[in-house]
Amino acid sequence: MKYFHWFEIQGVTEFTRGTTVLSIENGTTQFSFVKPDGTVQPRVYEAINNKTLPNDPLHLFYLTNQFTGNTPLGYWIITRNGGVRLNISTLMEDAINPNTLKDNFFTPPSVIQVGSLQKNPQGVMVGVINGRFYGGATTTWDQSPTYGMFGGFANGEYELDPHFIMTNINNNITYIAFEKIKSNLYASILMEYLLTSVRITR
Numbered sequence: 001m002k003y004f005h006w007f008e009i010q011g012v013t014e015f016t017r018g019t020t021v022l023s024i025e026n027g028t029t030q031f032s033f034v035k036p037d038g039t040v041q042p043r044v045y046e047a048i049n050n051k052t053l054p055n056d057p058l059h060l061f062y063l064t065n066q067f068t069g070n071t072p073l074g075y076w077i078i079t080r081n082g083g084v085r086l087n088i089s090t091l092m093e094d095a096i097n098p099n100t101l102k103d104n105f106f107t108p109p110s111v112i113q114v115g116s117l118q119k120n121p122q123g124v125m126v127g128v129i130n131g132r133f134y135g136g137a138t139t140t141w142d143q144s145p146t147y148g149m150f151g152g153f154a155n156g157e158y159e160l161d162p163h164f165i166m167t168n169i170n171n172n173i174t175y176i177a178f179e180k181i182k183s184n185l186y187a188s189i190l191m192e193y194l195l196t197s198v199r200i201t202r
Contacts, residue, residue: 013089022060022077029053031060031077033091045077045084048091056080058114062088065123065142073123073142076101081112097145104136105150115162120173124148126166128177131159157181 019034031045031053045053059078064070074094075086083101085094098104101112115128124136125148132153140147164177 015089015091020060020062020075022057024057027055029055029057029077029079031086031091044091045086049093053077053084054079054082059117061117061119061125063119063123063125063148066121068142071123071142073148076125078114078117078125080114083114097147098149104148106146107152115160116164118164118166120166126175128160128162128164129153131180133160133164133175133177 014035015033017036021032021034023030023032025043029052030043033041033044035041041047056079057077058080059076061076061078063073063076065073072088074088074097075091077084077086078101083104085097085099085104086092087094093099101114102108109130111130113130115131117125117127117129120126120136120138122138123142124138126135127133129150130153134150134153136148137146137151138148159180161178161180164175166173166175168174
């Protein structure tokens with residue numbers, strides 16, 4: 001006679017709970033981890049990936065898709081001229097999805113100058129790169145390697161200030177930025193790949 005008892009196993013790593021920290025140490029970008037008991041594991045990226053991060057750090061994102069129960073999608077460390085994507089469980093560079101900012105473009109520009117980025121509720125990055133507005137693709141399954149990749153920038157003759165506002169107006173995500181060439185505010189509603197823009201003159 002055989003007896004069976006169904007059970008579930010939840011695999012966790014030492015990085016399942018805690019706080020991630022992006023900092024500069026003696027001019028070098030560092031990514032560290034603080035455990036729930038306050039113990040600090042410094043320079044985790046260097047220790048795990050055996051290399052240093054790009055210079056001039058700007059953002060650290062833990063991306064989740066709020067529309068699918070906060071499905072975790074990865075860590076992004078964004079610097080002035082690039083960035084890397086890490087697996088949330090191992091903190092190693094992602095082996096499945098695009099793991100550098102350049103690889104996160106379907107057609108990467110020759111030069112990447114990040115103004116600023118923010119995370120969209122759908123778990124993709126949006127923002128100003130090379131003075132243009134980019135939004136990560138959301139038209140596929142959020143576990144697809146192409147989810148969150150940047151296509152072409154929003155069309156138009158403009159050069160945006162690095163900083164912008166992201167807000168929710170009438171259940172639409174709206175972006176407001178300052179257009180440097182014409183010295184105007186630029187309000188945009190980004191819905192999938194369509195960009196409807198309204199220029200607001202002074």
